[in-house]
Amino acid sequence: MDKVMSNKKMIALYVLPSLLLILAVVYIPIVLTGYYGLNEWNGIGSMKFVGLDNYATLIKDATFWDSAKHSLLLAVFSALSLIVYLAIAMVLAAKLKGANLFRKIYLIPMLLSSVAIAQLWLKIYHPTSGIMNSFLESLGVDNPPAWLAEPSLVLFALFIPILWQYAGFYILIYYAALKNIPTSLEEAAKIDGATSLQIAYKIKLPLVMEVIKVTIVLAVVGSLKYFDLIYVMTDGGPNGASEVMASYMYHTAFRAYDFGYGSAIGFALLIICLVATWIIRKLTVTKETIQYS
Amino acid sequence: MMSVGQVDAGAMSPKTAFARKIGYAILYIVLIVVAVLQLFPLVWLLLFSLKNNQEVFNLPPFALPSHPKWENYQKVWEAGNIDRYFFNSVWLTVASTALTVVLASLVTYAITRMKWKGSSLVLGLFMVAMMIPVHSTLIPLFSMFNKVHLTDSPVSLILTYVAFNMPITIMILLGFYYALPKEVEEAAVIDGCSVNRMFFRIVLPMTSSVLATTAIINMIYNWNEFIFVNTFISSDSLKTLTVGVQNFIGQYTTDWGAIGATLMISILPILITFLFLSDRIVEGIAAGSVKG
Numbered sequence: 296m297d298k299v300m301s302n303k304k305m306i307a308l309y310v311l312p313s314l315l316l317i318l319a320v321v322y323i324p325i326v327l328t329g330y331y332g333l334n335e336w337n338g339i340g341s342m343k344f345v346g347l348d349n350y351a352t353l354i355k356d357a358t359f360w361d362s363a364k365h366s367l368l369l370a371v372f373s374a375l376s377l378i379v380y381l382a383i384a385m386v387l388a389a390k391l392k393g394a395n396l397f398r399k400i401y402l403i404p405m406l407l408s409s410v411a412i413a414q415l416w417l418k419i420y421h422p423t424s425g426i427m428n429s430f431l432e433s434l435g436v437d438n439p440p441a442w443l444a445e446p447s448l449v450l451f452a453l454f455i456p457i458l459w460q461y462a463g464f465y466i467l468i469y470y471a472a473l474k475n476i477p478t479s480l481e482e483a484a485k486i487d488g489a490t491s492l493q494i495a496y497k498i499k500l501p502l503v504m505e506v507i508k509v510t511i512v513l514a515v516v517g518s519l520k521y522f523d524l525i526y527v528m529t530d531g532g533p534n535g536a537s538e539v540m541a542s543y544m545y546h547t548a549f550r551a552y553d554f555g556y557g558s559a560i561g562f563a564l565l566i567i568c569l570v571a572t573w574i575i576r577k578l579t580v581t582k583e584t585i586q587y588s
Numbered sequence: 589m590m591s592v593g594q595v596d597a598g599a600m601s602p603k604t605a606f607a608r609k610i611g612y613a614i615l616y617i618v619l620i621v622v623a624v625l626q627l628f629p630l631v632w633l634l635l636f637s638l639k640n641n642q643e644v645f646n647l648p649p650f651a652l653p654s655h656p657k658w659e660n661y662q663k664v665w666e667a668g669n670i671d672r673y674f675f676n677s678v679w680l681t682v683a684s685t686a687l688t689v690v691l692a693s694l695v696t697y698a699i700t701r702m703k704w705k706g707s708s709l710v711l712g713l714f715m716v717a718m719m720i721p722v723h724s725t726l727i728p729l730f731s732m733f734n735k736v737h738l739t740d741s742p743v744s745l746i747l748t749y750v751a752f753n754m755p756i757t758i759m760i761l762l763g764f765y766y767a768l769p770k771e772v773e774e775a776a777v778i779d780g781c782s783v784n785r786m787f788f789r790i791v792l793p794m795t796s797s798v799l800a801t802t803a804i805i806n807m808i809y810n811w812n813e814f815i816f817v818n819t820f821i822s823s824d825s826l827k828t829l830t831v832g833v834q835n836f837i838g839q840y841t842t843d844w845g846a847i848g849a850t851l852m853i854s855i856l857p858i859l860i861t862f863l864f865l866s867d868r869i870v871e872g873i874a875a876g877s878v879k880g
Contacts, residue, residue, distance in 0.1 A: 301703040305783050309698040313691045313754055314710060320729065320751035321717045327728035338731065383622060386615050393619075399866050400623045402873065403630070406858050408812035410830045411851050414837055415633055418847070426632055426649045463626065464873065471874045520721040523814045527834060541723040548727050549819065558727050565724035572719060 325565060331558035338554040349559035359560065361535065362543040363567070365450055369539070370518035370571075372454050374511055377465060381507070384469030385495055398470055401463030409460070409523035416456040417443070417528055443529055446536035453525055453537055460524075461517075465510055472506040473499060508579045515575060516568050540564045630855075637661070637848025644844040660849035664836070669824055670853060673832030677811060680742060680828060684749035685806040689799055691750065692757035697787055699758075700765040701773070711758075718755045722815065730819055744820045749810050757802045760875045764798040804865065805872040811858065829854045 332349050334342040353359055387394045404412065419425045422441040431439040442452035476499060484494050522541035525531065531538035531546065538546075544564060548557030636644050638656040647653070664670055695714070699707050729748060730739065738744040768791075776786050792799075817831045827835070833854045840846040862869055 299777050299783060300701055302783065303704070306698055306702050306704045309694040309702070310710060313695045314713070316691075316747065316751050317714060317717055317754060319732075320748055321720055321725060322713070324725035324728035324732070325720060327732075328724050331727060331731075338727075383618070386619065389615075391615065391619070397619050397623055399862075399870060401626050402870065403859070403862065404626060405873070406808055406862055406869070407855050408814065408830045410812075410814050410834050411855050414833070414847065414851055415629055418636070418844070419629060419632075424645055424649075424844070426629075429649050459626065459629070462622070467870060467874055516719070516721075520723055522723060526815075541721075544723060545726075545815075554727055554731070561724040561727055564721055568721050568724075569719065 325562075328558045328561045328565065331555055332562045334555045334558075336555040336558075337552045338548065339552075342555070345555070349556050350563075352556065353559050353563060358535065358538065359540075359543060359563070362531075362538045362540050365537060366519045366521065366539045366541075368450055369454060369457070369521055370515040373457065373461075373514040373518045376458055376462075377507070377510055377514055380462060380465040381469050381503075383462075384466045384473055385499065387466065387470050388473035389491075394470075398463065398467055401466050403463065404460045405464045407460075410527055412456055412460055413524045413527035416459075416524075420452060444533055446533055449529060449533065449537045453528060456524060456528075457518075457521070461514075465514070468506060468510060469503065472503040476502050504579075508575070511579065512572055512575050515571055519568050519571060520564065540567070633848055633851060636844050637852045638845070639848075640845050641843065657845055660845040661853065664840075664846050664850045665853070668836045668839075668850075669827075669832060670829075670836065670850065672825060673827055673829045673836075674853070676742075676826060676832075677828040677830075680745055680749070681807050681810040684746050684753070684810050685803050687746065688750045688753045688757050688806050689803050692754050692761055692802070693792060693795065693799070694787070695754075696758050696761040696765050697791060700762065701770075711762075714755045714758050717752075718759070722752060726815065726819060729816075733820060739820050740822050740826065741820075742826060745813075745816055748816050748820075749813065753806050753809055756876050757806060760802050760805075760872075761795070761798060764795055768794060801868060801872040801875060804861075804869055805876045807861075808858070808869070808872075 331342075333344060333346060335345045335348075336342040387397060391397075419427050420442040422428060422439075422444075427442065428439040440448055442448055445452075480498055480502075481494055484498055489497070520541050521539055522545070525537055525539055525542055526545070529537045531542045540560065541564060544557050544560040547553050547560055551557075632649060635650060635652065637660055638658070639647070639653040640657055640660075643651075643653045695710075698704070699711050729744075733739045733741075733744040738747075772790060772794075773786055776790055781790075812830060813828070814830045814834075817828050818834075821827055821831065824832075824835075833850055836850060837847050840850075
C-alpha cells in the first residue's frame with residue numbers, strides 16, 4: 296500500500312495541475328499587486344518605477360480614507376446584525392415546528408446574484424413607485440426621502456439589501472451550530488432549575504462561541520471587500536458618499552486607467568483584510584476551550 | 589424563552605401553560621414577520637414583471653394586473669441577447685464546476701491518502717487562499733490574461749472560477765475523505781488495482797454525496813459571479829446573465845415590466861433548483877460557510 300501511495304509521478308499528476316493554477320491565479324497576482332503599486336502605469340504602455348510614491352499618496356488620499364471609513368461602517372453594521380441573527384437562530388433551534396421551512400425561506404435571497412438583488416432594490420427604493428416609499432406613505436410619512444440620492448442616507452440604504460441578502464446565511468450557520476449541542480446538557484440544566492434565558496446565555500452561547508468568531512470574521516472581511524451591490528446600485532455615489540475600497544480600486548484602475556495607483560489600493564485592501572482577520576482572532580481568543588461531551 | 593414546548597405540559601399550572609402559549613405565539617409572529625420580509629420583495633418583483641408601466645404607476649404595489657402581461661417576458665427574451673447570456677451562464681457554470689470538483693478531489697485524495705513531503709504545506713496554501721480578497725488579484729489577473737490574449741475569452745473565466753472555488757471545495761471534501769474507511773482501498777491495492785483505477789472506480793463513486801454538495805455551492809457561486817465577467821469580457825456574445833442583465837437593463841431604465849421580466853428570468857433557474865434541492869443546498873451552504 297505504502298509503495299503504491301508514494302509514487303512521485305502519481306502524486307505530481309494529482310496535485311500539480313491544481314497547485315500551479317492556484318499559484319498562477321491567486322498567489323502570483325497578490326505579489327504583482329504589491330509590485331504594480333510601485334509603478335506608474337496606465338495598464339497598456341510601459342511601467343515606470345516610482346518606488347513608494349503611490350503608497351505615500353495613498354496615505355494622504357482623503358478619498359481612500361473616506362472609502363475605508365465607509366467599508367468599516369458596513370463592517371460594523373454587519374457585525375452588529377449578527378446578534379439579531381443569533382437570537383433568531385436560537386428561537387428556530389428551540390424545537391419549533393416548521394423551523395426547517397423557515398430557515399429555507401430565510402436563505403432564498405442569499406442564492407440570488409448581487410446584481411439581481413441590486414436591480415431589485417433600485418426599484419424598491421424608487422422615489423415614487425418603489426415599495427419602500429409607498430409603505431412609508433401608507434404609514435403617513437410625508438415626503439419620504441430619495442434614499443440612494445441622499446449622501447447622509449445612502450450607506451444605510453445600501454446596508455438594508457445586504458442585511459436582506461445575508462440574514463438567512465448567518466441564521467443557517469448559527470442554527471446548525473446550536474443543533475449540534477447535545478440535548479442532554481439542556482435537560483440537565485433544566486433539572487437543576489435553570490431558566491431558558493440562563494440556558495441560552497450560560498450554556499448555549501459559550502458552546503457556539505467558535506462559530507460566532509468565524510461569523511464575525513466573515514461579516515467583517517466580507518464587508519471590507521463589498522463591491523457588486525454597491526457598484527450596481529450607486530456606483531459609489533452620490534458624490535462619493537458610498538464609495539468603498541473595492542469600488543475605489545475599480546474606478547481608479549478601470550475608469551481612470553491608473554493601474555499603478557489602483558494596484559496600490561488593491562494591495563492596501565489585501566493588507567487591511569488580513570489585519571482585520573488577525574485582530575478579530577486575537578480579540579476573540581477564549582482562554583479555555585470548553586468541552587462538554 | 590427559547591425552549592417553550594419542551595417541558596411536560598402536565599406538570600404546569602393552567603396559568604403558566606397559558607403564558608407559555610402566548611410566548612409561543614410571539615415567537616411564531618417574529619419568525620413569520622422575518623419570512624415575509626424575505627419574500628415580499630420577490631413577490632413584488634413577480635407582480636411588476638407582469639404589469640405595464642401604467643399599472644405599475646397607478647395600481648397599489650401588491651395589486652394584481654388586470655391580466656398578466658406575459659409578453660414582457662417574450663419581449664426581453666427576443667429583444668436582447670438574454671438567450672445568449674443564459675446559455676453562456678449555463679455552460680460556464682457547468683464546465684467550471686465539473687473541473688473544480690474533479691481537480692479538488694484529486695488533490696484531496698493525494699493529501700489524505702498518498703505519502704509525500706510538503707503535503708501539509710500544499711494544504712496550507714489552499715486554505716490560506718480562502719482569505720485573499722478577489723479584488724486584490726483583479727488588476728494583475730487582467731494584465732496577465734491580456735498578455736497571453738485570454739481577456740475576452742471564456743478560458744480566463746474558467747481558470748479564475750476554478751482557482752477561487754478550489755479551496756472551499758477541498759475543505760469540504762477533506763472532512764469526508766478523512767472519515768472514509770480505508771479498508772476497501774487496501775484490499776483493492778492487494779488485488780493489484782492501480783491508483784488511477786482505484787480513484788476513479790472506487791473512491792470517486794464513494795464520495796458522490798459530498799460531491800453533489802460541493803457541486804451545488806460551486807454552481808451558485810459561478811452562476812452569480814459578476815466582477816470577473818465584468819472586467820475580462822468585452823464581447824456581448826460572451827457575457828453571462830449577471831453582466832448581460834446589468835447592461836440590458838440599462839437600456840430599459842423606464843420600462844418596469846421589461847426589467848422585472850429580465851430579473852425574473854435571471855433568478856428563476858436558481859429558485860427552481862432550490863425548490864427541488866433545498867436540503868442539499870442548505871447542507872452545502874452550511875458546509876461551505878467559511879467562504880466569504
